[in-house]
Amino acid sequence: MTITIKDVAKKANVSISTVSRVINKSKPVSDDIRERVEEVIKELNYEPNQIARSLVMKKTNLIGVIVPDISSFFVGEILNAIEQIAKVYNYDIILCNSYAEREQELKYLNLLMNKHVEGLVFISYKIQKEHKEFIKNAKFPVVLINRFIKEFESMSVSIDNEKATYDMTKYLIGKGSKSIALIRSGDSDDMFINDQLLGYQKALKEESVEYNRSLVYDGIFKIEKAYKLVEKMIEDDNVPDAIFATNDDAAIAAMNCLLDNGYKIPEDVQVAGFHDTQIAKLFRPGLTTIKQPIFDLGSVATRMLIKKINEDVELNESNVKIMPHELIKRESSK
């Protein structure tokens, strides 16, 4: 039923190799034959079968993407970028949503290998041993967004997390805060997350504010969880004078909880986020936050990946790209 290269060949009175050649412009074909073949192709509305092609060329033009949560602002915007750039280079995206669960991530890692993707953009809150193992041995290049693997050279795109938390912490202290809660998305044993703590601590130290471990909360990436966390602070009568969440959603949730309980922002509590997703600007009061070049994070990662796929680039230090960040001041801080 579906028409193949054979049909074209027969109708054009040439061999299938010739048809293949005009399709791929892989070898010279005389003008008259070329024209004839092209005509037949049009006439028959022939489209080469990508699967057959993949089989022999070992090229699928597929890029895998594993994300922790499609419906988050941050990931949505990154996906946007990945998709856009990939399409430019004629790559398609296979999307996998891991729900930030290790099991799922590992499953997808294998699934994508099986689907013969040519590369992978991996967004994970926590890179674990098994991940590293996989990435190290993977037959295709992998680029991480907002994470590093320090044990070996992995491709990675992110901002300077230490500097970013440093900047924000310093800023909040400058505006008069003395007890700044730090709400982090990941777990403390993640290098990336660790950088955030380092920046926070460095700023405290510089400003002679004592570091208090109990002000640091980990593993909060769900809105509900962040809300509950702040609720608990209020119940315990233990509300800091600033809350710095390393993701905007959590910061918004914190603001909601504070507002719902009669606190004034920023007078009673300053609130700061991370990412500068849409909602940071939309929400009232506007959220002071670290602006990341989210789209660029995705697009740079994808370009890097595709370059690597095509071996245009060697595995060297330039495989880690640090993008600029910016402190955006809005009404949630003084």
Added chain:
Amino acid sequence: MTITIKDVAKKANVSISTVSRVINKSKPVSDDIRERVEEVIKELNYEPNQIARSLVMKKTNLIGVIVPDISSFFVGEILNAIEQIAKVYNYDIILCNSYAEREQELKYLNLLMNKHVEGLVFISYKIQKEHKEFIKNAKFPVVLINRFIKEFESMSVSIDNEKATYDMTKYLIGKGSKSIALIRSGDSDDMFINDQLLGYQKALKEESVEYNRSLVYDGIFKIEKAYKLVEKMIEDDNVPDAIFATNDDAAIAAMNCLLDNGYKIPEDVQVAGFHDTQIAKLFRPGLTTIKQPIFDLGSVATRMLIKKINEDVELNESNVKIMPHELIKRESSK
């Protein structure tokens, strides 16, 4: 380098057909041989090549998804559902972001056909002639979310749009509004969008409020555009006493503009949205909106599609599913 069915066959001292049989359990294989083969498979860490398999079986286990804007809340949540359900049935997702542009949509429609997807979930603001043509002739089933094609039986999942806008309009009038701006995402020649107008008009009529064409705005799905629109109303001193946007993002943008210009919500202007995305609840004042079962929209569509792919279902009227909606009252209305 990569290990194939041949390697397994050789090492297990059987033919490749036998190996194939144990992999697919397609025909009986004696216990001892089966065990031997399974052992070798494990030993060699063999994984069947999906591409080769696709070629012969004409089955890719791929579902295409075309969306207008990945980074919107609504689409993100739907994608979430699609991905989740698809994975349950062992299907993967090829993601295409059309930016709501007709050209892109058509391009992707062809691309997906070329990739031999087995089905398509199509989210488009505006189904046009070319789309219909394509869908009608497509070799694979297509399910639309929130759109219908009335010309022929297409699979479709949505809410009852007429009833939803009717409910909301009636509610706003009940709360005292007389001039209700209707801000719609799509264009007026779309059937789906048209239903929204019908519901709006019906409610007005029932409540003896005169219909005023100039209060209906079309083609507003970008936040910026909605903001500008309301800004214009304010400049023209032409602010209605209620704004009903058929998507939450636009409603939030409207609220922002009103708040920024000193208007009180809901005292001066009531605002209502559509979808009940995360932000409707997060924003302050909370947004009164039509709650759609967003996740279900995606999951039902995907299940329907997969069933159709497997021919479990005939093309009949049950191919159009209407999901329930709900009016959620929050502080943006009286």
Added chain:
DNA sequence: TTGTAAGCGTTATCAG
């Protein structure tokens, strides 16, 4: 129950 061989739709090698 098992093996042989044809075929899925291409590209690529090698003669001519």
Added chain:
DNA sequence: CTGATAACGCTTACAA
């Protein structure tokens, strides 16, 4: 420049 023909890795009649 063009055409056979052998891959690519797998499934599936058809035979044995």
